[in-house]
Amino acid sequence: MADYYDELFKLCGFEDEEIEEERTRIEKTFERLGIGPKDMEDANSWVRQNHDVTLKGVRKLLGAWLKELIDLVLAKDDGKKIVYIGFPAILGPGLMLSASSEDVFVSAPDMVLDHTMGQIFNKLTPILEAGEANGLPSGHALCSLWQAKIGGVAMGMIPVPDLALASSYFCDMGSKADDLVTAKYGVPVAYIDGVMDSKWGEYPDYLPERVHYLGAQINQALKKASKVLDIRLAPDAWERSQKKSQPYVNNLLRLLDLMRADPVPVSMVELELLEALSSSSTGRGIRDGIKAIEILIHELEGRVKAGIGATEKGAPRVMINFGHTSDPRVTHLIEDVGLAVPLTRILAWVGGPSFKVTRTYHTPGEKIANYELAAGMFHGTDASIKRFQKGADLMKLDGFIVNYLYNCRPSALGSHIYKKHLEEKTGLPVLAIEEDNFDSRAYSAASLRTKVETFAEMLKAKKKSAKG
């Protein structure tokens, strides 16, 4: 029997039988999240306003996030052993854990809350406020992704995990906030430590000891996880995790190839839905996400053939750092002012410009570490900028928008260097703007509009004058 939420779930790619199958779980989830009939009208209109729901692939992607949300909220009820991974996550360890036991649920809950409570229900603010009231106050440039995680737990929306897998290889805030979770809820933490100590200009090289150290940390964290969760790490966990994630990467590469078209066939808002999925989910989210991308690819191939795009043909093309995880209006703003966005740095990390993985290692940890250091994200600022730079050739860019996260030190510390380096090396204009990519309360689309609009006008004029 149809219920008040059916329309929204259909809008988010659920088939009728899927809704029936999930009905009890949906209701239980909604109850815990405080979502009721009154929220549906807003959610429906919010999704329609912000997402291209004419594309089935987009609807299915939204559905994949909803399934991830349901599984997250009900993980304890389902008897799962819960592992929360810190973001940005190295892909392998979480996948290896979930590949080792059906009883383990691995997720990045903050990203799930952003993409669902933010992008679908537009109800993230109370969760962020709960995070602020529980150890991560506003006004101190603390990570709003972590505010969502702490807030979600504090409000009883998402369960207290059995283990935290800390991303100690990237930011200081994440692992320290894991300490906060330990202090508040007694959650054990397996730290994956690494040190971004590359000398400027070192990338694409890196010291073998960095691989050994990060690799050993990953192996050690997996060992601790097995002990805490009381599971046996499957001997072929690495191969199985690869098997699970490879189709995602392959599909992403196909999708990015389509984004080289002019006009770009789809808004970056939709690609953002999948850019975060791979490092947030190891369960239904990623499985359904892979299927959704396949559908999307098919649909976009059709659009490319027909010359249909998210922006006008000939629109200046810019690469950005990342799409907004909770408020699509911020990403839309860039396109609304007439710029096409074919690539983000996060997409480039997973499947953008090619890079060489030169050494061979044998333990899963070292294999993962070697890949990640070659990919650049966890190498250092110099590497990240060079990956950005490569995007210019791949996507025939006209400029860059370096939207750095003010409350994320690894992102913010490159605020000025990115601009100068990219302008000097590519000759393309760069707009560096301060943003909070996870929380639009202080950095809304409206507040950023003047800067982005002016930049867009400049790029358009430049392109026009180049054409003569």
Added chain:
Amino acid sequence: MKALEKLDSHLKTRLTDLSKAKEQGRKVIGYTAGGYLPEELILACDALPMCFIQAGDNTILKDAMAYTCRWVDPFWRSQIGYLTSGKNPYYTITDLIVIPITDNHTRAFSNTLGFYTPQIESFVFGVPHVKDEYALGYYLQGINRLKKKLEDFTGVEITESRLKQSIRLCNRERELFRQISLMRQSENFAVASKDFVALNHGSFIADKVVMVEILESFAKEAKDSAPLSKDGPRILLTGSTLARGDSKVMDIIEDTGGVVVMEEFAEGIHPYWGTVKLDGDLMANLAESYFMNRVCPGWFRPGTERLYFLIKLAREYKAAGVIWYQLMYRESYKVESYFFPDMLKKETGLNMLTLESEYDAMETGTMKTRIETFIETMRS
């Protein structure tokens, strides 16, 4: 105290002395704060170690704004400002800058150095954030690479006997700091915190042999002097950074009648609790002492070792309260400042006051009110 006068006079001519030493072919090796660079290695190749520890002046932050955003801790923004503006002669006199990468704030400085001032030779090595055998191994590899770099750069081989000699000297310095600090565990002591901090700050710049002589004299003077006539509440002051030039909080505490009896800071105070062993593999001993045995700063995870150490210090130094002085945007300390007060209260019954600074004169008024209130609470 005469020892402090000697330190003052030594520091007044330090830049000239460094210039003269450079003329004679010796190298000045600048390094960043945090206590993870074994000065022994620099001394063993007959070079002159010099730590960048100046900060506290808000105006230098404006210079830094051309190179980084405001969301980096003001101590590290100050270092960026000094590096790029040429306003700190200790930066301009340096032949090589060594950066032990501790957290992302240090990395902001390292990136600026690498990108904006590539003409300045630099060397980086990483300090892991956890304590285990792999982390120790990684740190050891880093300082081994540093040893090689210093040997190549100075042309002086760091032999076992030279390294042993410099370890002895630095051990003596640590031992003296420890000895002076411990005097403050008694009810009657003659060591003012501001003097102890001045000695620490001086030791980052002074000639090591001269510094040890100064500390010897100071220890003797302190033993022979009459106790400080202070009856205010005993304060444990802690945080990430206590820079040379950042005396605001200490001044206010003193003015309002509080007595700082212990300072625990990752940047600005020498880690003086340990001693480097002189037998066996000296490089391994340095790693063991500088990395593994040292109580870790707040950016280590978990940070519980330091938090329990603070509780121990509070007990041993008979503190009546804790003042947690953190710099804006140093997230590791900010997050810990949320849950540490409960731990402290539970273990010791003490209260904690949290203060934050952007090195801004505007903060002084509110800081004063808060410190006054805190001290009054302890008195009542």
